[in-house]
Amino acid sequence: MEIIENIASMHALSERKRMEGKLIGFVPTMGFLHEGHLSLIREAKKLSDMVIVSIFVNPTQFKPNEDYDKYPRDLEGDTKKVNSAGGDIIFAPSARDMYPDGYLTYVNVEGITETLCGISRPGHFRGVTTVVTKLFNIVKPHKAFFGQKDYQQSVIIKKMVRDLNMDIDIILLPTVREHDGLAMSSRNSFLSTEERKVAPVLYRALIMASEMVKNGEKNTRKIYSEMKRMIENESLVVIDYIAITDPENLRDISVIEGKTLIALAVRIGDTRLIDNILTEPQGS
Numbered sequence: 191m192e193i194i195e196n197i198a199s200m201h202a203l204s205e206r207k208r209m210e211g212k213l214i215g216f217v218p219t220m221g222f223l224h225e226g227h228l229s230l231i232r233e234a235k236k237l238s239d240m241v242i243v244s245i246f247v248n249p250t251q252f253k254p255n256e257d258y259d260k261y262p263r264d265l266e267g268d269t270k271k272v273n274s275a276g277g278d279i280i281f282a283p284s285a286r287d288m289y290p291d292g293y294l295t296y297v298n299v300e301g302i303t304e305t306l307c308g309i310s311r312p313g314h315f316r317g318v319t320t321v322v323t324k325l326f327n328i329v330k331p332h333k334a335f336f337g338q339k340d341y342q343q344s345v346i347i348k349k350m351v352r353d354l355n356m357d358i359d360i361i362l363l364p365t366v367r368e369h370d371g372l373a374m375s376s377r378n379s380f381l382s383t384e385e386r387k388v389a390p391v392l393y394r395a396l397i398m399a400s401e402m403v404k405n406g407e408k409n410t411r412k413i414y415s416e417m418k419r420m421i422e423n424e425s426l427v428v429i430d431y432i433a434i435t436d437p438e439n440l441r442d443i444s445v446i447e448g449k450t451l452i453a454l455a456v457r458i459g460d461t462r463l464i465d466n467i468l469t470e471p472q473g474s
């Protein structure tokens with residue numbers, strides 16, 4: 191397995207593979223890989239001839255007071271994991287090469303970026319769509335694989351790909367969880383033992399909400415307050431948002447009629463965690 195740091199080399203390799211008729215699968219990540227990332231790599235392997243995994247902690251998607259500097263990094267460990275999951279190439283550019291002095295160009299999807307995580311992280315998705323566009327241009331994949339864990343991100347990327355006529359299939363795969371339901375995340379490594387103990391309340395609240403929907407509860411205010419009560423019962427957890435929305439346009443809904451996204455973000459100590467579930471009334 192090869193690690194490529196240089197953008198021109200990555201360009202050239204992808205171009206060569208395309209000329210050979212190879213189908214390129216791409217898994218963009220920020221590294222510190224876990225089973226969630228590896229599930230994307232394994233699926234990419236099944237659906238493409240070669241799998242490129244990018245590892246890049248993207249500075250433009252972090253606000254100044256966020257955790258860019260302390261975001262966990264472990265290229266050596268990641269290399270072994272990518273290899274064991276069947277990845278062929280790691281693309282790990284430097285921030286300096288991705289955003290050289292004088293860099294001025296950004297990609298912005300409107301509307302759906304300003305809700306949910308966009309409220310407490312203004313500019314975050316502009317950083318995401320910019321880096322994903324750059325990575326798509328460098329890696330030139332046929333298919334790119336994303337996790338449902340970052341559901342809003344996947345909706346935004348699909349919209350960007352459609353709006354900008356990018357010739358790339360976006361494939362969304364399920365969230366991989368720890369045995370107690372906590373969604374795997376590189377940020378889980380920040381949690382203290384006490385914080386880790388309370389973290390599964392996110393998924394418990396989502397499951398409870400989904401059961402309410404399946405059992406016919408249509409009033410989102412009731413679901414919201416049950417979730418809020420369950421989460422606030424855990425003293426270390428502070429709610430950023432709980433949202434019950436249309437999974438396509440991410441607009442809040444007040445009466446549940448069909449497919450519904452329930453998404454939340456919380457802070458546990460200094461760590462921000464997100465999770466979501468897709469649900470719908472039984473028999474709809």
Ligand code: AMP
Nearest residue numbers: 219220221226336337339340365366374
């Ligand atoms: P990140 O390294 O956090 O930027 O994530 C890279 C990709 O892995 C994104 O498409 C995420 O949605 C996906 N991902 C992160 N955590 C999980 C998980 N627990 N299960 C499935 N996919 C995940």
